[in-house]
Amino acid sequence: MGVEIKVEHLTKSFGKQLIWGDVTLTIPAGEICVMLGPSGTGKSVFLKTLIGLLKPDRGSVIIEGTDIASCPERELYEIRKLFGVLFQDGAMFGSMNLYDNIAFPLREHTKKSESEVRDVVMEKLDLVGLLGTEDKLPGEISGGMRKRAGLARALVLDPEIVLFDEPDSGLDPVRTSFLNQLIVDLNAQIDATFLIVTHDINTARTVPDNIGLLYHKHLAMFGPREMLLSSEEPVVRQFLNAQKVGPIGMSEEKDADELAAESDQELPALPPIPMQLEPSNGIPRRSQREPGAWCRDNGVTPPPGSFDDNMSMTTGA
Ligand SMILES: Nc1ncnc2c1ncn2[C@@H]1O[C@H](COP(=O)(O)OP(=O)(O)OP(=O)(O)O)[C@@H](O)[C@H]1O
Ligand SMILES: [Mg+2]
Numbered sequence: 001m002g003v004e005i006k007v008e009h010l011t012k013s014f015g016k017q018l019i020w021g022d023v024t025l026t027i028p029a030g031e032i033c034v035m036l037g038p039s040g041t042g043k044s045v046f047l048k049t050l051i052g053l054l055k056p057d058r059g060s061v062i063i064e065g066t067d068i069a070s071c072p073e074r075e076l077y078e079i080r081k082l083f084g085v086l087f088q089d090g091a092m093f094g095s096m097n098l099y100d101n102i103a104f105p106l107r108e109h110t111k112k113s114e115s116e117v118r119d120v121v122m123e124k125l126d127l128v129g130l131l132g133t134e135d136k137l138p139g140e141i142s143g144g145m146r147k148r149a150g151l152a153r154a155l156v157l158d159p160e161i162v163l164f165d166e167p168d169s170g171l172d173p174v175r176t177s178f179l180n181q182l183i184v185d186l187n188a189q190i191d192a193t194f195l196i197v198t199h200d201i202n203t204a205r206t207v208p209d210n211i212g213l214l215y216h217k218h219l220a221m222f223g224p225r226e227m228l229l230s231s232e233e234p235v236v237r238q239f240l241n242a243q244k245v246g247p248i249g250m251s252e253e254k255d256a257d258e259l260a261a262e263s264d265q266e267l268p269a270l271p272p273i274p275m276q277l278e279p280s281n282g283i284p285r286r287s288q289r290e291p292g293a294w295c296r297d298n299g300v301t302p303p304p305g306s307f308d309d310n311m312s313m314t315t316g317a
Contacts, residue, residue: 001191002030002286003064003082003160005050010059010069012042012049018217019045023059025212025222030286032187032194034204036239037214038248043197044088046214047163050195051083052076063161081109084159084192086150088166092138098125099134102153109157124152127189128182144175148182155190162186164196168203176200180207181280188279191286201242205229206277209287213239216253226294229273230302241271272305 005027012019019042027033037043048054050061052068060067068079092101099121106117125131128148138146147167154162167183168176180203187194198204204211205225212222213236220235221228228236238246245262247254275291291307294300 001160002193004029005161005193005195006060006062007050008060008062010049010061011057012045012054013057020214020217020219023214023219025219027193027195028210028287029193030187030191031209032184032196032207032285033210033212034196034198034208035212035214036198036204038239039199041214041216043214044165047085047165047195047197050163051080051085081157082160084154084157084162086147086154086162086164086167088169092146092149092153094138097135097137098130098141098149098152101138101149102134102156105153105156120156121152124155127155127186128152143170144172144179147171147179151182151186155186158190159192161193161195164194164198166197166199168198168200176203180277183207184277184285185279185281185283188283188285189281201240204240206274209276209285211240215239215248224294225276226273226292226300226302227298230270230295230300232270237267237270241268243268270303272303273307275307 007023007025007027010023011021023046035043035046045054049056049069056069059069061069063079063082066075066079068076071079093104096104102121102124103117106112106120112120121134122131125134128151130145130148130152133141133145138149141149151167164183168179171179183194183196184207196203196208208225210223211225211228213220213228215235221231221233228240231237234247237243238248245265245267247259249258279285292302295302
């Protein structure tokens with residue numbers, strides 16, 4: 001279960017405005033990837049291009065041998081069934097209760113009987129911890145519950161790929177920790193490929209197997225979590241450590257004067273690499289690796305204090 005997404009030389013613009021160009025990366029089957037980037041760099045556009053809602057100017061998105069950037073509409077319709085998408089605001093129908101919202105894709109895309117629909121809806125509600133709320137309207141529950149309801153709906157068609165657009169935006173830190181644990185547990189349980197767009201650095205540092213960073217109209221870096229968390233590349237380093245010093249300014253890039261002004265400032269040391277968040281359900285991650293394995297295999301010395309079990313603060317445990 002879980003399929004790979006192979007993105008090659010993908011370029012997208014709207015009219016004359018280039019959003020990003022020449023993006024090449026492979027999202028491995030069954031793993032969790034996080035995509036980061038300053039606001040407006042085209043992360044949501046990237047997700048929409050992956051499901052074929054937006055057409056790229058150039059390049060390909062290969063899923064199970066089909067290039068969804070160029071395939072006919074009918075094939076695209078089939079491929080889309082592999083996806084579950086959690087939109088930023090949950091995208092629930094306001095006048096339908098949670099039960100009907102979650103049942104919607106099943107009634108729309110399958111020939112299941114109402115009793116079969118009921119079984120699936122209840123199973124997914126249970127999975128996200130929302131049993132007993134099925135009669136509530138989306139407006140009657142909290143933001144965190146709406147996210148989980150959105151997640152339940154994204155899962156009803158048993159997706160091979162789940163895309164999350166800022167699942168943690170607007171959540172308090174405790175709920176973000178619970179949601180992150182739920183995401184890691186689900187990934188281990190259903191074995192689908194997960195791609196998460198987030199602005200939460202703690203999520204990015206602890207949840208994924210791989211991290212990508214979109215910056216200044218291109219993919220600055222994509223690779224294993226440990227590679228980016230030990231990287232000295234200025235943009236990656238600045239973003240993943242939420243620092244002011246570095247090439248990224250308040251509005252896109254800093255200019256030469258701004259950069260010169262901070263040239264004598266010493267960069268703070270890289271913080272330790274935290275342990276990866278482990279599934280709490282006893283099922284290992286598909287990509288389970290020993291902490292520090294990437295660093296060791298690649299001759300990289302991780303920052304002092306990395307992979308210390310006592311760093312429970314940053315693992316959200
Ligand atoms: N359908 C569209 N038509 C024209 N321009 C668009 C369209 N969708 C997005 N854009 C533009 O593409 C750029 C990237 O938008 P996008 O929503 O992908 O950013 P983002 O990285 O998701 O930002 P944020 O972190 O704030 O969510 C923006 O400049 C936006 O105005
Ligand atoms: Mg967005």
